[in-house]
Amino acid sequence: MSPVDALMWRGDTDRRLRGTISMLEIYDCVPDWERLLAAHEWGSRMAPRFRQRVVDSPLRTGTPSWAVDPDFDLHYHLRHIRLAGDGSMRELLSACEQLAMTALDPARPPWEGTLIEGLPDGRSAYFLKAHHALTDGLGAILGLAQLHSTSRDPIPGKPQPPSPEPVNISALDVVGRQLGEEVQRLPHRVDTAMRGMRALTRPTKALSDVLRYGRSVPRVAGLVSPPGSPLLAARSISWRFSAFEVPFADLKAAGATARASVNDVYLAGLIGGFRLYHEKLGQPVDAIPVAIPISVRRPEDPAGGNRIAVGRMAGPVGIADPFERVLTIREQVRAARTEPAVDIFNTLGSVLAWLPGQVLAQFSGATTQNDLQASNVPGIPWDTYVAGAKVERMFPFGPLPGCAVMATMITHNGTACLGLNHDAASITEPELFAECLVDGFNEVIALGAEKDSGATESVDPVLMRRVI
Incomplete structure (x- = not known):
């Protein structure tokens, strides 16, 4: 692992x-x-x-x-x-x-x-x-x-790999493997130390790099994020799901209008929903702490395991104009992806893994302070079938690692499917929150509709809907 x-x-x-x-x-x-x-x-x-x-x-x-x-x-x-x-x-x-x-x-x-x-x-x-x-x-x-299959009927001739052989290993076998890995890491750590010493031959640059990385660590670790919203402060262990869908083409059109990515538009829609929710409950805020995963998966990586880093944002809830909100998020995402310490958890993972779970739990503030965590995963862009049944929709739901809301979007055959998992103690008005999310997305999606129609007045098409 x-x-x-x-x-x-x-x-x-x-x-x-x-x-x-x-x-x-x-x-x-x-x-x-x-x-x-x-x-x-x-x-x-x-x-x-x-x-x-x-x-x-x-x-x-x-x-x-x-x-x-x-x-x-x-x-x-x-x-x-x-x-x-x-x-x-x-x-x-x-x-x-x-x-x-x-x-x-x-x-x-x-x-x-x-x-x-x-x-x-x-x-x-x-x-x-x-x-x-x-x-x-x-x-x-x-x-x-x-x-999944591309056909409702069985497809003959599929590869038939053998069943993997069962493996019996003991806890002591794991210790032996761990110690062997630590020995293998020694040359790399010695090399890292030597490169650090060689860098001291250029002290000005070395100091600049260290300071730049040092300033980045608190941002990546979430230590300098905006304060969480008082409206979403409560936490529990109760999960609540909701599902939404929107034509993927409309998200792309809005992104093209703002010269931003689909992911930027997706985040702007989510944060727009948070803005409306806070306003309607009479507790507006300027920003909320947001975390986004940054995939570092390469084509040669195996399918299993995690290949992600963490990006931090100050979600601009106080920006009412959807165009300005998209642009602000676009720049924040770019900055998050280029943080010098963006991969710090992968870098320090081999050391942190030696800490007992009870100790690691004490660092949970890095996630519990987040009001929103959001990810966007590529899906399957064609018709698919499972054992003779056609897949109509795919809705992903992430965990709640102490955050108020976890949003996950996947695109399936032209439809962006959004699965929302929220803490029942954080979102106390779930029906209102769902309505605000729909409105928040639609005001962003309208950017693309305005460009296509050439209209000079605001267009408010109801293109996103809650699946319920």
């Missing part, structure tokens, strides 16, 4: 910081159960990480090991339930909230999949949850793609 993955795994010591990521797929019919079982069996051979469990050291320090579970049982990991009520989206999301808040079994591969029947018109849903240490958002999409 990588050091960053180990930090996420140890975060579960504090139940407020459980790192469960989830994906909800909506199908046009009920998939064939036997084919679904077979797809999971095949997918777990194609992506062996889904057959691996975590084996830790006796003292729960250092990086744990991944090992193929000798007791891997698909019957445990894949479940089948039916909604008991009207099958509404609200009932479905409530069921998914309960599934997501239930802790994963640390003695098994950390994932569970649930087929959910009882939706209107013969439709169904599939809910996949996994520990963040298993993979990041992009890795999850790559893994989930193993279950």
